[in-house]
Amino acid sequence: MAITKNKYVKYGLILLLSIGLILFTQEIKLIKNPDSTPVTNMTYLGLAILWMFSMIGIAVSDLSKKIPVKVIRDFPVLGWVSITSLILCLMSDVFIEAIRAVDFLSITTPILTYAGISVADRLMDLRKTSWKIAIVAVFVFTGTFLGSAVISQLGLMLSGR
Known part of the structure; x- marks a missing residue:
């Protein structure tokens, strides 16, 4: 139980770092282009909602590992986060309005950074x-x-x- 709890704390902190990078990127974009999406209270709410969707998706992914159906057990975390986001956004327009205040390009910058780091981590495999x-x-x-x-x-x- 403690290992699982520590794992969720670790994931939560990593996602919080990602949220911070998204906010930083959106602020820098505002300096370069003042007409871009401003940072408001709705932006902070949208980032908190994205964090919550990600944490729920991670928890659902862990729960799905206990299901004996191979397709569900092997379904990727990103898929569970996407399904969670879709279902919750269909339930309430508040989620959509809050997430709309987060600039899309500010989200892609940290994602591409993480993708680059994960590829660089496997350069030895690519050499083979x-x-x-x-x-x-x-x-x-x-x-x-x-x-x-x-x-x-x-x-x-x-x-x-």
Whole structure:
């Protein structure tokens, strides 16, 4: 029981650090672009709600590990957080209004940072893969970039810009 409790405290503190980084990023963005989403009391409420959704999703993920159905047992934490968020946002518009006060790009910065750290942590595993994966990665990145550019250009042309 104490190990589980300590695990939740650890996750809660990590998520709190993430919330702090999101708030910091939104403040820096305001310095660079004063017309962007301002930090208000609703922003703090939205960040607290995002923290709560994440903690509930983590708890549901731990509970699902005890279910004998393999699909549910192996369902990722991110999926449980998303389902929790979806259900709770469908239940009340207050959640949606509060989360709307949090700037989306401020959320993506810490997420991409964590993704980069997790990839950098596994560089030794990447060395063991074939050199051919680099060629595949170049084509995937190029295709994604070109596809995004074409879709953006079509959107601009359709909107008359």
